[in-house]
Amino acid sequence: TIVLRDEDVARAINETHENPRYLPGRTLHENVQAAVDANALCECDILVLAVPCQHQRQWLKDFGSRLRPDCVIVNASKGFESDSCLTMSEVARQELGEDVMERYAVLSGPSFAAEVMDQHPTAVVLGCKNEELGTKLRSIFSTPFFRCYSSGDVTGVEAGGALKNVM
Numbered sequence: 001t002i003v004l005r006d007e008d009v010a011r012a013i014n015e016t017h018e019n020p021r022y023l024p025g026r027t028l029h030e031n032v033q034a035a036v037d038a039n040a041l042c043e044c045d046i047l048v049l050a051v052p053c054q055h056q057r058q059w060l061k062d063f064g065s066r067l068r069p070d071c072v073i074v075n076a077s078k079g080f081e082s083d084s085c086l087t088m089s090e091v092a093r094q095e096l097g098e099d100v101m102e103r104y105a106v107l108s109g110p111s112f113a114a115e116v117m118d119q120h121p122t123a124v125v126l127g128c129k130n131e132e133l134g135t136k137l138r139s140i141f142s143t144p145f146f147r148c149y150s151s152g153d154v155t156g157v158e159a160g161g162a163l164k165n166v167m
Contacts, residue, residue, distance in 0.1 A: 002034045003041060010034035026117040041066040046074060046140070048107075049088075053079035056088055060095035067096075074126075074137060075106045078161035087158040101129050105137055106154055108161030119145045126150045127157030 004010045012020050013034035017027050041047070041063055051059045056077060067073075073096075075088050084091075092100050109124030116122050126141065126148050128134030134150040142148040151157055 001040045001044075002032065003038060004034055004036055007036050010036050023113060023117055026114065038063055038066060042068065044068065044071050046072045046137075048074050048076055050076045053077050053088060054082055057081060057091050057095060060092060064096050070103065072103045072105070072133065072137070073100065074141075075104070075158075076108075078108055078158075078164075080162055087155055087162075089154050089158060101154075103130070103133065104128070104154070105134060106157050106161070107141070107148075108157050110164060116146060121145050121147075123147045123149065125157050125160075127154040128152065129154055 002010075002013065004013075006021070009019060009021050011034075012018060013028060013032065017030060017032065018024065019026075019028065044067060047067060049056070049059075073092065075092070077088055080087060081091055086094075089101065089104060089106060092104055105126055105128035107124055107126050109122070111122045111124055122145065124141075124146070126134055126137055128137060128150060129152060131150075131152060134152070138148045138150045
């Protein structure tokens with residue numbers, strides 16, 4: 001389930017299995033659904049957090065309490081918080097508590113959604129302090145064309161993802 005703010009985009013995803021705003025002309029998997037009700041977060045086992053870095057702290061304040069205590073967070077946003085220069089894992093730790101790092105990962109690499117949707121060969125790194133969880137997530141996210149490597153260096157993966165955008 002993709003949780004969105006825009007009801008028109010959510011309706012289009014549910015009716016046509018296409019995201020007309022960000023991925024026009026590309027079909028989403030039939031199991032993908034969209035919702036505008038943030039209560040969908042309450043049922044989430046794994047959250048792929050793709051909120052822009054400059055809005056992530058407020059999103060965590062507004063919606064973090066809806067997440068189950070065992071919900072795994074996989075952050076796909078690349079960058080630093082501009083006011084504080086903090087990484088997104090540091091923002092998550094401040095907003096959700098120190099224990100979040102045992103169920104937190106960051107997914108980063110030179111990838112574009114349209115190319116992944118077109119099944120172009122893509123390699124990314126999944127940074128996760130919890131090695132067992134990192135291995136499980138690597139298995140979940142990897143496909144024949146989307147190769148996921150894991151690392152215990154969350155900060156390094158975050159910094160690499162943020163700096164590659166600048167370079």
